[in-house]
Amino acid sequence: MTDVAGSDIASLVSRNEQTILPEWLELQKKAGTLNTGRISEGELQSQSQNFLHLLRDALAKGGNDVSNPVYEPAKAMLNDLSRSRALQGFTPSETATFIFSLKEPLFNALNRDQTLSPEKIAATVWTTTLLLDELGLFTLEIFQKSREEVIIRQQREIAELSTPVVKLWDGILALPLIGTLDSQRTQVVMENLLQTIVDDEAEIAIIDITGVPTVDTLTAQHLLKTVAAARLMGADCMISGIRPQIAQTMVHLGVELNVISKATLADAFGLALRQTGRTVTRIKKGEWQAGLKPKAGEQGA
Amino acid sequence: MDRIPILKFGNALLVTIQVDMHDRLATTLEEDLTSKIVAHSARGVLIDISALEIVDSFIGRMLDNIAAVSRILDADTVVVGMRPAVAITLVELGLSLAGVKTALNVERGMALIEGRLSESEADDADDED
Amino acid sequence: MPTTKTERVEIRQSDDVVRVRQQTRTLAVEVGLSLVDQTKIVTASSELARNTLDYGGGGEVVLEILDQAGRRGLRLTFEDRGAGIPDIEQALKDGFTTGKGMGLGLGGAKRLCNEFSIASKPGEGTKVIIARWK
CATH class of the missing domain: 3.30.750.24 (STAS domain)
Known part of the structure; x- marks a missing residue:
């Protein structure tokens, strides 16, 4: 298998950003990301653009190993995104779509690229798939963790509510x-x-x-x-x-x-x-009523 | 501070622990209290620990010892004012201070000691009949 | 695991046990532990510091504030070069003591923490690590 340098993918992303971004957004919309009204189109656009840039920077600097520290900014961004979507009530698949729907626009850009040999394209597709799969799993993991945090918090709240003294x-x-x-x-x-x-x-x-x-x-x-x-x-x-x-x-x-x-x-x-x-x-019948009124004897005294 | 002051309060002795005690200080207090119980023929010992932020097994053992010794000398020991966090920690630690009487504050502790005193006086009176 | 703060306290005499307690309290507050959790780890630190002094012939404790993916905790490592503990399992049992305590030191400290580990070699010394997470 031909080795694929991260910088190659990075430059591909740079050169084709103008087509990748709109295609990606379109796919996300088609998957229904905006349907529930939980995030706005502008928000989605800036999130997508932001992530694409972070991914490109990481690829340019450190190749395609997600565990490399250069991926930290991109992961941190995915962390925030996944966390906020978990809290907003997105489903796991809706959340993971953010990453997985990036594959198609990237592959389209690859196929359009005239400068690459077929072997090179195949190798790049493989590398990109692995990379995005890993990032997608990461997103899901964070999503899961955030949901667990919500559950733990709710359990604590229930515990506090259910023990009144x-x-x-x-x-x-x-x-x-x-x-x-x-x-x-x-x-x-x-x-x-x-x-x-x-x-x-x-x-x-x-x-x-x-x-x-x-x-x-x-x-x-x-x-x-x-x-x-x-x-x-x-x-x-x-x-x-x-x-x-x-x-x-x-x-x-x-x-x-x-x-x-x-x-x-x-x-x-x-x-x-x-x-x-x-x-x-127990007091005698009628006594409690009498108790409400001042007693005759006391009045006289 | 080398010693924790012990106050005489009618028939009882009152100790208010306000410092984070090192072990020697605790041992000294135990000895001082024993001799004061005898010297004043005290019938009760009140130990106010409301200022203590922790009670570890050493202090716990000191409290247990004081209670045991004073019982032999015919005095009641009441530990008062233990904080909730301290109580929870002691239970988790495995210390129950079974031989020690407890009360919420000094006032209640004093009432406990006086209650026992009047009881035993009543018993004495009965015996004389 | 990232450590955001490290302190060291020597344990040579009885006053040092008090100092260990106070330092543990300061850091427990800094970590943001609840009052009950503060009390638990301070009590545990007192037990272990006394063990280090009485059975280990003195030593030191290293106090560290940890940050694991946003979760903060306090870790204390007690180390001495004393006689060591021949039978750790027995030493962890309540009521076991070779000294003047109630025998609740080790087992008690373990119950008061989220993490507890002990390593000891006869003749070389003992190392006890405890941690409490927020």
């Missing part, structure tokens, strides 16, 4: 947990609860797990860590809302929760009230 009474907090407890979420839950304990000067925190689908050894460990940390700060924890099936599974798995637990949040709250020196009593 509510105040039940002076000094008594409740943390109704919903969903599965993994390590990352435990961290958020823990920090949230402990900070609220400090802010509210709470003595007792009730962790309600009615909304937790399963309690395995790991979940139990996470719960116990939270309880232990709260105790170190001087607050007592209780766990409530262990459903019958979960209690059975826990016994079956040998999971132990060495902490005060109550069947329902109401039971735990009652205990918390007693522990902080309060009782709840």
Whole structure:
């Protein structure tokens, strides 16, 4: 196979820029890049032109090895482009089209070129294909990474939203947990609860797990860590809302929760009230209405 | 600073740790507290660590030791004011300070000690009957 | 891996452990770690610095701020020329100690970090590397 110098492709691009660019833009448009209205034609044009120049410079300086540092500017540009398209909601294939649709205009330019021998053209086509394939894969990889970042951010947001700490009474907090407890979420839950304990000067925190689908050894460990940390700060924890099936599974798995637990949040709250020196009593019928008005005896006194 | 000051507070001793302690300072505090408990016949020890940004296994061991020694000398040890980040880290580190009582702040810690004192006085009164 | 900042602290006496903690805190803040993560790596640095002093007969720690494709982290490398650890697996177990600690030093430090590695040769010394990523 004839060796192809990067500079040959670079000069080809330079000489034919006036035809390559419009053809490339046309192909991108045909592929539907502009259809969704997520980017404007002007934007697409400047992105394409910009990339073509960076590619040409890299080819001229460093040949056709994408791992060569001279490709950094071109890759950095693809990085930004891929990232922003991932965030704008482009599909992976729409994003990769940016690179892959450049092949045709480049090959057309090659075929039009009278100065090259057929062998040289074949070799150049091969080299260019490899080069663009690699850049296309790079674009996809960045795209994938950006989407993953979005997912991670959303997971964090969900975790924060789904762990509200509510105040039940002076000094008594409740943390109704919903969903599965993994390590990352435990961290958020823990920090949230402990900070609220400090802010509210709470003595007792009730962790309600009615909304937790399963309690395995790991979940139990996470719960116990939270309880232990709260105790170190001087607050007592209780766990409530262990459903019958979960209690059975826990016994079956040998999971132990060495902490005060109550069947329902109401039971735990009652205990918390007693522990902080309060009782709840039912008053006689009609008394609550009487309580609203000043009593006759008091008025007289 | 060579020593951490220990204040007498009624029946209890109060220590406020405000510096990043090197190990010798921690060891000195442990010794000082032991002798002061005896000297003042203290019934409780309050250790305020709200200013501490970290508690490592050495400080953790110091707290455990102080609690164990004071228990032998019939005094209660209450560690107060541990920060959330410190508590999370200690749990991850594997230290539970099981022998140490804790409270959210000095006021609550004091109430804990006084509560125990009045309980034991009541017990004593019962015994006399 | 690109290192954007390097600091070195000698560990010769008990005060140096405090200095390691403070330097770790400064860099952890610079990296932008959350308060809990700062506390974790500072605590780990305290454990390891004390190990270096008590079991390694002194040594040094190199603190580095790393930048891996935009992700920042803090890496600490503790090195001593002490007696070394004959059985690393055993040394990592909680409760194992040959000294006066609670035996939570190595295993505890490992749990407080994202990355942990240890190399030791009896008679030649010990090297422990930990890292915490943002």
